Amino acid sequence: MEHGKEDVASKEYAVLMEHDPVSRLKTQHRSLRRQMCLIQFMTVFLCISCCLFTLMYQPYASSCKENEIKKAPEIGMQRQAPESDSREDITLGQSPTRFTRLTIKQKPGVSGAGNVTWILKSPEPDHKEYFTLDNDCESLKVHRDGTYKVSLQITYRGLEGYIGDGEQSQHGILHHEIHHYTDSYPRVPPLLTYMETVNFKSPYWKKTLFSEGIFSLNTGDRLKVWSSHLILIDVGEKVEQKTFFVAYPHFFS
Structure with a gap:
């Protein structure tokens, strides 16, 4: 148990x-x-x-x-x-942009390629501080180091019976450049180049070629406009609106 x-x-x-x-x-x-x-x-x-x-x-x-x-x-x-009064005075007292505007100078009988001749159009006060047109009427001379905006417009028109200098085909090339003459380069470099193909055998045409750019220029530099067909540049009425060469200061340090 x-x-x-x-x-x-x-x-x-x-x-x-x-x-x-x-x-x-x-x-x-x-x-x-x-x-x-x-x-x-x-x-x-x-x-x-x-x-x-x-x-x-x-x-x-x-x-x-x-x-x-x-x-x-x-x-x-x-x-x-x-400072309100002084700021208003400064704003109202600012002068307009000092630009240099050139328009083409008519040269009868000129044909072929060459430099365009200019005349000064409506200069602004003190415009000579930056640019002057040389006596040859071709060179725009720079008087101050800086960065500038350069604009070029050329209007071409057809001429009856014109086929170009030594050009066999009916189509040709309108060509112009802004040449930069400076001591900084041994050669003459182009600042702007423009080309356009046209039918030379037809007299009923017009071409307006516009170009612009911003460039650094030095004192003593010169700008010239070269064209391949001077005889085709339109120098009729209101030529200053058709063909012009403009430069003005863009920036200074």
Whole structure:
């Protein structure tokens, strides 16, 4: 009998030993769930707090910005007020751009290729500070180092019976360039080049070729315009609107 009681007691102990790990796992699981719930609660609480803080701070922030916007012009006006008269005087007293505008000088009987001759058209006051037209009426001389904008427009027109100098086909090429004479280069480099194909056998045509660019020029440099067909340059009415050579300062350091 005693032996049987011992067997029963050992079995109960074994059963208790088997259920103990399960209870521990349940306890750990419950503990983890409580921790997760606590973390979720804290997260939700922080989110709600941030939203409430944003809603409460937004009206205050907008009012601060409005105050800054209102104050800024007042400060600016106070600073500009003493100088308003002088600034207006400076704005009104600015002189127009000092440009040099040349138009073609008519030379009857000139044909073939060569340099275009010019006359000065409506010079601005003190225009000689930057450019002058030499006595040969071909060279535009630079009087000050700087960066200049140079524009050239030449209008050509057809002539009855003209087929070009030594050109066998009915099509020819109108070609003109601005040549840059300077001590900085041993040769004469072209600043601008323009070419256009036309039908010389038809007298009923006109071509206006316009080009411009910005260039660095030095004191003493000279600019000349060379054309392949001087005889075809239109020198009729309003010639100053058809053919012109313009230069003016673009930038100075």
